[in-house]
Structure formats: C-alpha cells, structure tokens
Amino acid sequence: MNDRPSVTELLAAVERFLEETAVPALEGPAKYHARVAANVVRIVARELATEDAHLAREWDGLTALLGGETAAKPSERTLLREAIVARNDELVRRIRTGDSDAGPWRAALLDHLSRVIADKLDVSQPPREPT
Amino acid sequence: MKPDEMAQRLVAFVAGEEGIATHAVRATGLRRLAGGASREIWSVDLAIERDGGVESLPLVVRKDPAGRVGDGGDRSVELSVLRAAYAGGVPVPRPRWGTGDISVLGAPFFLMDRIDGEALPRRLLRDDAYAAARAGMTPALGAIAARIHALDLSQPDLAALPRPPADRSPARAEVERVAASIQQLSVEPHPVLDLAERWLLERAPEPPRIALVHGDYRVGNVLFDASGVRAILDWELVHLGDPIEDLGWLCTRAWRFGSPLPVGGVGTREQLLDAYQAASGTVVDRDALRFWEAFGSYKLALVFIMQSRVFLDGRVRSVELASLGRRTVEAEDELLRFLRGEA
Numbered sequence: 001m002n003d004r005p006s007v008t009e010l011l012a013a014v015e016r017f018l019e020e021t022a023v024p025a026l027e028g029p030a031k032y033h034a035r036v037a038a039n040v041v042r043i044v045a046r047e048l049a050t051e052d053a054h055l056a057r058e059w060d061g062l063t064a065l066l067g068g069e070t071a072a073k074p075s076e077r078t079l080l081r082e083a084i085v086a087r088n089d090e091l092v093r094r095i096r097t098g099d100s101d102a103g104p105w106r107a108a109l110l111d112h113l114s115r116v117i118a119d120k121l122d123v124s125q126p127p128r129e130p131t
Numbered sequence: 132m133k134p135d136e137m138a139q140r141l142v143a144f145v146a147g148e149e150g151i152a153t154h155a156v157r158a159t160g161l162r163r164l165a166g167g168a169s170r171e172i173w174s175v176d177l178a179i180e181r182d183g184g185v186e187s188l189p190l191v192v193r194k195d196p197a198g199r200v201g202d203g204g205d206r207s208v209e210l211s212v213l214r215a216a217y218a219g220g221v222p223v224p225r226p227r228w229g230t231g232d233i234s235v236l237g238a239p240f241f242l243m244d245r246i247d248g249e250a251l252p253r254r255l256l257r258d259d260a261y262a263a264a265r266a267g268m269t270p271a272l273g274a275i276a277a278r279i280h281a282l283d284l285s286q287p288d289l290a291a292l293p294r295p296p297a298d299r300s301p302a303r304a305e306v307e308r309v310a311a312s313i314q315q316l317s318v319e320p321h322p323v324l325d326l327a328e329r330w331l332l333e334r335a336p337e338p339p340r341i342a343l344v345h346g347d348y349r350v351g352n353v354l355f356d357a358s359g360v361r362a363i364l365d366w367e368l369v370h371l372g373d374p375i376e377d378l379g380w381l382c383t384r385a386w387r388f389g390s391p392l393p394v395g396g397v398g399t400r401e402q403l404l405d406a407y408q409a410a411s412g413t414v415v416d417r418d419a420l421r422f423w424e425a426f427g428s429y430k431l432a433l434v435f436i437m438q439s440r441v442f443l444d445g446r447v448r449s450v451e452l453a454s455l456g457r458r459t460v461e462a463e464d465e466l467l468r469f470l471r472g473e474a
Contacts, residue, residue: 029163037450043457088320095325113323114467120460 008045015041046123054119055080061112062087065105066094132237134161138175141192144235145177145242148228155180164191170367171196171238174245190227193367194240196447206239207231208292212343212369213243215288221278222362224354248354248361255355256388256396264359268350269398271360272381273406279363280342280374280411289343292371301372302335302422309426309433316433316440323463326470327429336419338373346370348377349386350395375415378403379423384465385431393424425469432462 005013018038026034059073059080066087074080091109100106132140138158146153161175173192178185195206206229213226229241255261255268282289295301310328313321346368354362382393382400390396394403404415439456441447468474 033450036454040450040454043454085319088322091322092320092325095322095329100326101329109322109326110467110471113326113463114471117323117460117464117467121464124457124460126458126461 011041011045058084058116189245190242191245192240192242195238206241209366210241211288212366219282224362246362248356250354252350264355265397267359269394269402270406273403274410276377277407277410279345282343295372300335300337306331309430313433317436327466334422336422339413341371342374344370344372344376348381375419376423379420380427382424383427428462428465432459435459
C-alpha cells in the first residue's frame, strides 16, 4: 500500500495547480487547454470514486435484460469491464435484429440505458457554461 | 512552421494570386487565434501596394492543422461557397484567396476579411451589453437561413457541389452516413446510438426541396455585436441537402448551454419558424424539425467519437481531444429523451 497523499489527494493537488496557477498564468489556447486539463482531472477523480458502483449497476442491468444469471460477475475490475463490453455487443446485436422495436423489452432497455447514461453523466459532468 | 516563415509564404502566395511583386505585399501581426479542435484560425494584416497607394486588409486565415480529422470539408469548396453566399447577400466575411495546395502552408487554407465582433455564446446569452442582439438573434437567424437556402444552386461557385443521392431522402442518406462512420470509428459498443439510428430511419422526412445547407448553423458560429448578427462563420461542413437540417441543428440541445430556450439558448422554435417561413415562403413541417433536432445529437455523438479517435490513434495528442470522448454521453442523454418520447 502506498503512502499518503492518496491518489485522490494527489489529483486534487494537480487540479488546484491547474486552476489556480496554470490557468491565470497562461494565455490563448494554452490557457484553454489548462482549463480543459483541470476538468479532465476532476473527471478522473469522480470515476475513481464511483466506478465500482457504476460497473456493478451496469452489469446487473445487462444481466436482467439478456439473462445469463449463470455467468458469474467477474470480481476483478478489468475483467468486469471486458465482460460488460461483450454484453453490450450482445445488446447491440439484439437491437439491430429488431428485438427492441416495441414491447416491454424496449421499455426495460430504455430504463437500463437511462440509468447507465445518468451514471456516466455523473462522471463527465459537462460544464454548463457556454465556451 | 514558424510564424515568420508562414507570414513570408502568405505574402508570396497573395502576390502570386494578384500578379504583383512580392515586395508590394507586407504581412504584419500574424498570430494564432484561440480556435477549435479541427481548424486553425490565424489573424494577419496585409498591406498591398498598388497604383501608388497602399490597401490595408485585416484578414483571417482559415487553415487545416496537420493530421486533421478526415471529415470532408475541403477548403476550396468552402471558399467558393463563401463567394456565392457573399454575392447572395448572406452576411459573411468577404472571401479573398485560397488554395488546396499543401506546399504553401503545409495544409489547405484560405484568407477572408476579418470582421470585428464577438463570437462567444456566453457573452450573447449572459451579457447585458448584448440584450438587443440576444432579443433579435432568433428571427435574424431564421431570415438568414432562408437567404442561404435560397441561393441559386446552378451558379458556377455552387455547381461543383455533389448532389445528394437521388434514390433516398437527404435525411435517410445522412443517418446512413453517420451510422456507417460511428460503426467504423467507435471503439466500444453504444446501444443508445443503435436505438437512435433505428428511430431516425423510421422518421426520416422528405425534403421540401434540395438547397445549400450551411451544415454547422448554430449560435457559436455567429459573429455578432451589440446590434446583432455581423456574419455567419465556419462554412466547412456546407453541402447540398434538406434545408431543415440547418434549423434542427440550431435547436440541438448542445447549443443551449443549459438555457430552457431551444434556439441556441436565446429563442423559441416558433420565433425561428415564423421568421424562416416569412422570409422563405416554405412551411416547415414540425416532425421534420424534430427529426433534424434529434439527428443533431446523433451527429454530435459521431463528432465526439471521431475527435477522440484522433487522440486515441495518436494523431493529435491534445488534452482537449482526449476530453471529448467523454462527451459522447451528453449526446446519448439527449437522444434518450427522444427515444423515451420526452423531446
């Protein structure tokens, strides 16, 4: 186990440097990129804090939609990500064959995708101010 | 290329285009303006000595960056369209010279007049100084769109533009084009985009007629001052197609910046359509507008995917391009509103 500062604390330090030192000191495209970089650091920090919960929710939703309760949920994060990609590929195949064009499965699918997209938006949190 | 060298090359190019000696052209103040991810924009002042006088030209250079996204958009097409728009009374910067020859600046570019004004939507949406411009923006954009869509497609500057396919509507062709690109460029599955593709194909409208479509008609591409619109910028995505595409793109959620007003955060669809219909005589089908508004978010998803691919492939390693991949979800969020029947 690594020493403090933790990853979260280190990221917060980088973000503060970018916002409080780099952005005011820079001009033009570099200033803009420093602002974008600070936002990217915030995205990383939010993803670190929420990824386990979000992956679990997406996996459960996909299992409910596609069946396959027999398939065990991978416990290791990289494997879980890969498994989710594979199940989303399967979801896409079902959509493309017309399975979701109407009916209760469509409603369940839209509910699931709305939850997943809401989780992803929580991580990316688009800036509201016009650029 | 260093700015000094770029300035010298611009001087030689303009002198060549004008058929005058290189020493009769001087370039000063060349500098890069803060620009987008897919285009370089430079400011330069030219002084051209001719017939005993000196003509001063404040200009903008629009140039492709090296390693750019392969998204169509040919600088020579943009230049001739700008000529047609300028001649047709559309407010645009006067186009001057340009070339697709990459030996001059390393990438295609052209020069046009530099018009003073503001281009930041934030100022238009929030600053008191622009209250009048804000109030008049939506009707003005409706009337200007009508003027763009009325340009005569048989004129020489527009005759070379490719016609949309004859066997299906521009709407269907556009959905198919975007779907194919998403398929090709996306590095992960996007179920929402597959659902959106089916939703859009089912609703693809017939065009009222084929017209010149600006292709990126939104408040962020309007140069304005306190009194209103000075110029419509960024014609790089211009094409022939369904004119309602421009109106739908203008209403796309991404350009509202959190405002409840659908037209770029400054106006209502009714204001837009009233002005457009009054100026064009075309009655806009509301379902067609809704289709094109949804299509706007679908296309935006592709833009984000495409730009993040430029980063992922290592062609341009900027933090801005890197961050755009995480914005695909915003377009998917909006598409879900259409899919759930809420928009």
